[in-house]
Amino acid sequence: MENILEIKNLRKNFKDFSLKDVSFFLPRGFIMGFIGPNGAGKSTTIKLIMNLLKKDSGEIKVFGLDNIKNEIEIKDRIGFVFDENLFYEELTALEIKKIIKPLYKRWDEDSFLKYIKDFNLPLNKKIKDFSKGMKMKLSLSVALSHNAEMLIMDEPTSGLDPIVRSELLDILSYIIQDENKGVLFSTHITSDLEKIADYITFINNGEILFSVEKDIIMDNYGMVKGDKEILREDIKKEFVGIKYSSFGFEGLVKDKKVIKNALKEKIIIEKPSLDDIMLYYLRREIHA
Amino acid sequence: MLSLILKDLLIQKKNLIFAFLYIIFIMLSIQSKIMGATLSICICAISYITLSSASAYDDRSNGNIFLNTLPISREKIVLSKYISLFIYAAFTTAIYFIIYIITSSLNLKISLYPVTLEGIIYGLFLVSIMYSLSLPIFFKFGYMKAKWIQFIIFFLFFGGISYIIKFLESRFSNILLDFGGSKCLIMLLIIILSFIILFISYCLSVYFYKRREF
Numbered sequence: 001m002e003n004i005l006e007i008k009n010l011r012k013n014f015k016d017f018s019l020k021d022v023s024f025f026l027p028r029g030f031i032m033g034f035i036g037p038n039g040a041g042k043s044t045t046i047k048l049i050m051n052l053l054k055k056d057s058g059e060i061k062v063f064g065l066d067n068i069k070n071e072i073e074i075k076d077r078i079g080f081v082f083d084e085n086l087f088y089e090e091l092t093a094l095e096i097k098k099i100i101k102p103l104y105k106r107w108d109e110d111s112f113l114k115y116i117k118d119f120n121l122p123l124n125k126k127i128k129d130f131s132k133g134m135k136m137k138l139s140l141s142v143a144l145s146h147n148a149e150m151l152i153m154d155e156p157t158s159g160l161d162p163i164v165r166s167e168l169l170d171i172l173s174y175i176i177q178d179e180n181k182g183v184l185f186s187t188h189i190t191s192d193l194e195k196i197a198d199y200i201t202f203i204n205n206g207e208i209l210f211s212v213e214k215d216i217i218m219d220n221y222g223m224v225k226g227d228k229e230i231l232r233e234d235i236k237k238e239f240v241g242i243k244y245s246s247f248g249f250e251g252l253v254k255d256k257k258v259i260k261n262a263l264k265e266k267i268i269i270e271k272p273s274l275d276d277i278m279l280y281y282l283r284r285e286i287h288a
Numbered sequence: 289m290l291s292l293i294l295k296d297l298l299i300q301k302k303n304l305i306f307a308f309l310y311i312i313f314i315m316l317s318i319q320s321k322i323m324g325a326t327l328s329i330c331i332c333a334i335s336y337i338t339l340s341s342a343s344a345y346d347d348r349s350n351g352n353i354f355l356n357t358l359p360i361s362r363e364k365i366v367l368s369k370y371i372s373l374f375i376y377a378a379f380t381t382a383i384y385f386i387i388y389i390i391t392s393s394l395n396l397k398i399s400l401y402p403v404t405l406e407g408i409i410y411g412l413f414l415v416s417i418m419y420s421l422s423l424p425i426f427f428k429f430g431y432m433k434a435k436w437i438q439f440i441i442f443f444l445f446f447g448g449i450s451y452i453i454k455f456l457e458s459r460f461s462n463i464l465l466d467f468g469g470s471k472c473l474i475m476l477l478i479i480i481l482s483f484i485i486l487f488i489s490y491c492l493s494v495y496f497y498k499r500r501e502f
Contacts, residue, residue: 052356052502076359086354088345090299099295103358 002064004028004150004182005049010058012048017206019044022058024201024211029179031172033193033214034186035278036203042186043083045203046154049184050080063149076105079143083155085135089128093121093138104146112145133164140168144175151175151183157192165189169196190274200274202281209281222256223276225249226267235262241280252280289360292368293375296342303341307334311383315400326401330384331411335376336418339369340438343431352430353502366427366493370486373419377412409475416482418442420489428496 003025010022019041026032036042047053049060051071060067062074087096093116101107116123119137127135136156143151151172157165172183173196187193193200193214201211210217224239227248236242238259242251253259256269272280311330318326346352355365385403392400401407421441425434 047502050357052353054499054501072359072361075357078357080357082350082353082357084350086350086357088295088299088349088351088354090301090345090349091295095298099291099298100358102291103360105359 002028006061008059011056013056019206022208024208026182028182030198031176031183031196032199032201033197034184034201035190040203041206043154077149079148079151081139081143081153081156083158087127092124092126094123106147108145108147112141115141132159136160149181153185155187157187157189172196194274220255221272222253222269223272224251224253224259224267224269230263230266289364289368293372296372299345300341308383312387327384327407328411328414331377331380332414334380335373335415338376343426347431362497363494366497369423370490381408409478413478413482416486420485424489424492424496427493
């Protein structure tokens, strides 16, 4: 299967932050959730893909092409949604369309007008009078109206109400029915991803902690609950993180079968949410 | 690339009325010996103010991120700003001409300098220097950070322009006389000089902008 996005050993140093050998790939036809806390390196990685920041070393390939050498062709085939409004506030949606349309080789006017209508967006109102949700919908309308093969979205759901968020997720699920497309979706609201993502890439402090299929995580990881007494040192090693309370402990394991075999019926194992996984990775030992 | 110039014009729709009034103000306030320079001053002032304002919008509203996510090269983004100079100059000349026609036909007791090729070329020369000095700084630092540097350039330029002209006259008048000193030749040299300055400045702007991070 061809990879729509491939990142190898990507490095970028800032004064107070570095991206350290970031590597992951996304095959065509899938949605990747790019998760991590604020300041983990999600936006930096995305800006490097878009050549808004200059990499120090490493390789970025989009559609199998180098992202710098083939920058224009790649951008023509990418739909980009940023967490902040990028449109000139003084302009109307219609004026923005006039500016953007001639730049894309495969602009689809009907598609744009359909999204504008479906999203209930006014064409002649200035962007500065749009709500945050409306700005995001306009951004999405533009991203979806030039037959983009890949959508790159940086925190598109932050600050949106649950209804708009749900609409966005429905659209993404619809888009990905076309197996030629791919979506990279960065967020710290992981519940959005549980519904739609096929792959999860977790970044923290500039390092990739894991990048795997969501089903593998959901099938193998487990939230384990039990009495503190059963936590021997060799058992503790199996945990990603443990949270203690006066009633006992609660912890995350990568492989629930191993812990089940070791502790049998002394424990309860539940399915973790992506939020649980993120939390336990970030704080290896939590004392409640 | 034309759509980027269109963008600069669209974000400044309101300023067009201001530009119109400003041209009238300059035309009426210059009623002295330097009247011959009125058109040139109008071209220079309006084009430069429009450029500054467009650059400020780019900086204020994530404009540079927006432009750099579109399938357009950084060279073209830079070039669009340099080409816009000629559009603004043409726009100013057109407004100037309309005002001149209207006031002349009304037989008002004010003297106005007509539109001449000389006036346009001198105007373009002045604004070429202004653009060439400012744009590389805007592309390197962004408008907001470069505001003060631009402010200094602006005043040094207008303070020093008479010295520059005197210097050029003293150095080149003999050479021009050798060529016959015709007005046409002087105009041609000014046009060539403007393009050389703009080209050097463009190369510098591209160099800076290609290395800029957002």
